[in-house]
Amino acid sequence: MFPLLLIFLPVLTALFIFVLPAAQSRMIAFAGAILSLLAVLLSFNTLHADATDVALSFSFNWLPSLGSNISFGIDGISMVLLLLTNILLPLIILTTFQRDIIKPKGYFSLMLLMQSALLGVFMATDGLVFYIFWELALIPIYFICLFWGGEGRQRITFKFFIYTLLGSLFMLVALIILFQHTTNHSFAIKDLYAAGASMTFDQQAWVFWFFFLAFAIKMPVFPFHTWQPDTYVNAPTQGTMLLSGIMLKMGTYGLIRWLLPMVPQAVSAYTDLVIILSIISVVYASAIAMAQVNFKRMIAYSSIAHVGLICAGIFSYKAEGIQGALAQMFAHGINVVGLFFICDIIQTNTGTDTMANLGGIRTVNQKFAFWFLITMLGSVALPLTNGFAGEFLLLNGIYQYNAWFAAIGGLTIILGAVYMLRGYQAIMLGETSSITTSFPALKLSETIVFIVIAGIIVISGIYPKIILDISAWDVQLIAH
Amino acid sequence: MQLTNRSKQVADTKMTWVERIYLPAIFKGMMITISHFFKKKVTYQYPEQKRDIAPVYRGQHVLKRDDHGAERCTACGLCAVACPAEAITMVAEERKKGDEKHYREEKYAGIYEINMLRCIFCGLCEEACPKEAIFLTDRIVPTTFHREDYIYGKDRLVEKMDERIDVSVRQTQNLANFKKNSEYAHNKLK
Amino acid sequence: MNEILIVAGLGVLTLLAEIFSFKKFIAPIVIAGLLATWVVAALELNGNIYSSLNASVLNMLDFDRYAQSFVLLLTTIALLWVIINYNFFSDESNKADHLSLILFSMVGGFCMVSYTNFVMLFLGIEILSIPMYVLAGSNKRSLRSNEASLKYFLMGSFATGILLFGIALLYGSTGSFYVYDLRVKTTGADFVMTPMFTIGMVMLLSAMAFKSSAAPFHFWAPDVYTGSPSSVTSFMSTFVKTSALAAFMRLFYTALPYVPETFDRIFLILIIGSLFLGNIIAVFQTNAKRLLAYSSISHVGFMLMAIRFFSEPTSVASLFFYMAAYAITTLAAFMVLKIVEENSDGDVSISAFNGLVKRNPLLAGTLTIALLSMAGIPPLSGFFAKFNILYIALNHGYFWLVIVAILASLVGVYYYFKIVIAMFASEPVLTPITLTGKQKILLLLLTLLIVGMGLNSFVFDLIPS
Amino acid sequence: MDIIKGVPLTSYILLCSILFAIGALGVLYRRNALVIFMCIELMLNAVNLLMVAFSRYFNDSNAQVFVFFIMAVAAAEVSVGLAILMMVYRNTKTTDIDALSKLKY
């Protein structure tokens, strides 16, 4: 019943928000998110209590005609992402405390619904249920972007929506194909694994590419990334955080859980191709990020670069790679939220995020510069920050697969350092411009956010085992 | 004001069912018509059998001559003026020497035409005539096939010398009295 | 059969009520009567899908499980329609006419889902269509309504002619009008497919495609749907379409089981044409009603897939479910559309929906749910409907067709979201809309149905496979 | 009393096909709604004749009864159709279907 609790807690909170006055929405949402976080933390004890592969599970006979059960299960891999989601949600809500949100009821309830859907995606062990939550996660974020987004949001959010929907529709076909090949007409993940393994190579190839299309668009990986920067820039800050912090992980999670074990022959056949794509995406995105003048856009491209590396690591199919991917997913989620929050603060206070117009904020607000520095260092994977453990393991995994790939992928660290430091320099150092001279001090809620983020960056950087241990056992099960 | 004693009080009452199906009424009507079927006919078989006409019947005109056989008409035009249907046309001429016995006075109607298709036989010409020259008679204007045949000239209007038309019956007492007092009365009652 | 009697009687009663000036009670009586019909239909629903081939009404109608399920669905649609359009009859003087025409057309629909003889198919189609021709023109002063009526009539009659010629040729090659005879004869070992049979079959297919507005026989549908009064359009795109497709399906599973395989190419043309023409032309529409009309054509493409692959065990159930989901969704969409239409001086262009969420969030919410369902977004009923159909198509080995369908429905998402974007991202120019309590309840009920039908498969399980 | 002898069924089928095609041609060719409507009647007529011919060759009364129903339906259709035409004419003063272009945008 625990997964159900996790899913319904945000929904219930959303309902409360709808019933109670608008002024309280923010607090209720925050309280609900904290409650979810507590629930997840509590469940830590029961994880792996009895060495079964799915410890915290729930199953309900739902659509007998389709052989689909509403079934959820939490293992270590999902737990990492549950943790990420539930840590980020309170933070994201906290970032709104100093902002005026129009129609807060809708905003926060959509965010919570999104959380619910994301949790569903990370816990689903039934193909149809997975697909439904996958799509469901799309709807709230679409409306958040559409209603609260910036200029030109109609076209851009629409592009985003169509892109992701296209991918998921193909995933649906893949699921149906798998479903067809199950012996007992079931959507249960294990039956699907069996069905996938039993298929011919051609069929596997179709299923592989259909799945990959969906995940690649979501992550996004090189040729499918065009929706991403515009959407990140145009979405409201919280929307961007949700998109980059959590939603992006749906794709990578999908790779680990739904793609790699599903069609073994196809995976081994296409690994090279996929890793090459990922590496291209790393280099390409890093290069573009360096050319950006807009800070938010730069973060968006950096996100593509990071995800590319994660993808490559996963496809190395080594325990290190996957572990690294999970660690990096967690780290990236935290870091990118922090970066976008910084971007938001800058934009709110100066009205711009073009790096050339900024500068010298450090002289005005040192605390802010400090928090920025820590977050940025996490992002460029300085040793002893959370990013380091992840990237190290990823590169290790890729190296085991192919040294050349690792070498090229390793560029990301250098390139990342270059554009990140350049950005930091442009914004924080140098002469103050007219718009940065009056940069105000950080508010309490903002400080809390930064403390939490910085805490996580440092703690999991110094002692990454906290994260790695959660998933280590389960990763061993699927990796070669 | 009561004109007759046959008036009936009319009321807009609702018809009974029997009345509304109309069949009895229709039957009654049929009986009435069939009873007429067997009634005596009122037709006059015209040429053989003629209806009596009124003494003052107004038929075809005649232009009278006086006792000496001279035409009475002096073409004064009063009849044409009086005619409501504008059926009368005339052209006056001066009497030549030697014509005294044909025309009573110095002026006479050279042409005198009445269009019988226009004439409505009202008799106003007769009343208007100061010379008692024109009279309506009990004769019937015969039908023809051509319009021009209905324009009667003097040849057909003026009475023939040998067959004089008696119009005394038209000279009612009133007329006679009127004319008696008039100095212009030429045609004295006998 | 009882349903036909009740509904026909109800129609006559409605007319009589007009004569005896009980106008006030007409709508309540009709609703009560339809409820009774619904109960009867639900009670009579039992047995196996193929069970009662012989227990039929004088050999003309066969209320087997299939027919009975569709009767239930049709009654549900009609009942909901009458309740939703309770206020449609703004012109009080014609209330009885409208309602009785609707009821009579229901009789036609019932015949169409239960026929065992081509006479009944033909009569059913006509009984269904003739009131529709009239109702399409029920806004007598409006040129558009007139045009819709005339076009619908001319095209419908033309299709009837083709249908009849097809039936005649089928009769000529088999010697019977009974579908079971046809089944026996055409599945017999010595049956050769003569040109006459082929031509007859093609004509029959064309006519049925015409009636169910499948491309390339769809061209009347957008005009008619746009021109007719909105409530009539909603009836046409739900009740009429359901009846037509149910009749279409019945033709094959009772009479001509091998035809979909034999005339595969025709079916594929119909399916792909409907999917693509419907979806792509819909993209360019600026009128919401016309947009929905084209979208309904694209839905026909999906429904036809169920008919094409009818030999799959779940195809009937899938078709049934698709139509139920589609009908409820369309009813909801048209209910919102009609309310918007009334509040924007009869304007139904997409710009009339600008900022609807600020004018009335409930309306916007319902319409969004409906449109999402049509677009096939889980977990709404539209998704499961499409899922079932894609499944049977894949099961039949038509992998590429599934891809085509998916691409087409992606295009579909594009235009559905045009309305959604208008509702959420544009500023309203008109005043807020206030709803009556009844309307609110109805909207919520419909939303609930759209969501609930997806989450629970009771509708799908109504027809055992 | 077999009236017809020596005319093969095929002749009838061809006759009906031609009549039907002429009717369809008329529907496409003409623009006057009334004439189109008449051409539809012509098509139905072709169907009727075909049915009767089949009925004669199968010795089956069913087809004749079917024709009976077609006639009945045609009559009903005509009444409604002409009412629609009159309604349209009242508003547009024409029966030309090209004049009806309100719905093309």
Place this chain on the structure above:
Amino acid sequence: MITQYLFYFLTFVAIFSALLVVFSKNPIYSALYLIVTFFATAGHYFLLNAQFLAAVHVIVYAGAIMVLFIYVIMMLNLNKEVEPHKSTMLKVAATVCGGVLGLVLVAGLRETELTALSEYSNPSIGLIERLGNVLFGTYMVPFEISAVLFLSAMVGAVFLSKKTIH
């Protein structure tokens, strides 16, 4: 022999006047030629032993339907031959479509060979007794159902023709 000549004569009349229905400029001529076609068809019915249908055909089509048509033409005063000039393209397209349909039908049905046809013809199939038995026996349900059709057609026609009260 004579029936064959009759057949060809009636066929000629039917097709000829059907063509004239389509190509007459004046709607009233179209209507009149349609009546001629109907009579030719009725003649065919007679040849095919369907006397009852022939009579009903004349009564229904010539006597009721076409009278209504002519009535409407007269009422709308459509004698002006006002049909606008249609573009030649459309005309050609329509002709081609119709022609192709005809060709396909003719080509497809040209060599129809019906098996299991009884050579012996039962003259009673067109008789009213037989038809009555079939109609009120087998076809009871459609017969009754068609009442609904007529009722709805009636209500519809009246509704459309009724003046709207404002």
Place this chain on the structure above:
Amino acid sequence: MLPIEIIYKIILILAVFTVTLVVAMYSTYAERKVAGFIQDRYGPNRAGPFGIFQPLADGLKMFTKQEFIPDSSDKQLFVLGPSLAMLTACMTGVVIPWGGDITIGDKIVKLQITDINIGILYLLGVVSVGVYGIMIGGWASNNKYSLLGALRASSQMISYEIALGLALISLIMMTGTLSLGEIVRQQDEGLANVVYQPLGFLIFLICAFAETNRAPFDLPESENELIGGYHTEYSSMKLGFYLFAEYINMFISSALIASLYFGGYNFPFQHSLGLEGNMLSMVQTFVFFMKVFFFIFFYMWVRWTLPRFRFDQLMNLGWKTLIPLAILNMFITGIVIGYKNGFFNF
């Protein structure tokens, strides 16, 4: 069929045709005569004794009058109209049984041109086609009065045809046949049908008046509103055709009423007179014509009794009175037949 029979048939056809024309001719005379008598006049009585040559004179006049075709009329249809009217009027006579069988040599000849088994349907068919003559003529004249007359005529005829047909259906239900000959024969054995179908007879009678456009249903040619109605523009023999057709229709409908409801050529106690064979047939024919003449007379009688309907009254009578009554009659007939056949013996 033997040639001799064909010859008999041809003779019969010619005879019927001639008789029809002569009767129609003299109906015009009778009309005027009856009109005169009812209006306390004599009517025509100049041409020949009692004016019996009047129809000939009229015919002569018709033929010699100026033939006039309006310039703006539709020439072909203008000629087609009266021809059609005349044609359909003449076509009805073929199914009427004029008398009993006649024996010539060893051949038995029916005094009926053809006794087809759908005689009544044939009649209805021909009657329903009859309206075209009027419609075409009225339309082709290109005259608003003609058009109005034609419109009135057609709507009137269509409307009353329904009631007429419904009234006939009850009769058919009772007799169980569509053959006129058979219906008449049945009345020999029993009573005349009017006894069983009084309401049906009444409806049929009224509808027959309307179908023949006779007063009080002569709206199509109501002189004071429409000049001459559909034949306003007609002159000479084309007008004559129209008028003639009307009288033929009158004659035929009288014959129909007589055969359908009044026993046709049968008369009471015909078999106890001691007449046999041809003699009986001739008496029967005579009786039949007497009946027919009575109804023709009745037509005229009604004409001079009842005023003309207004158009709305005409339609109300047709649709709201006669059709429901006819259906009621059908219903009652059905119940009675059912009762007789024991459908209600539970």
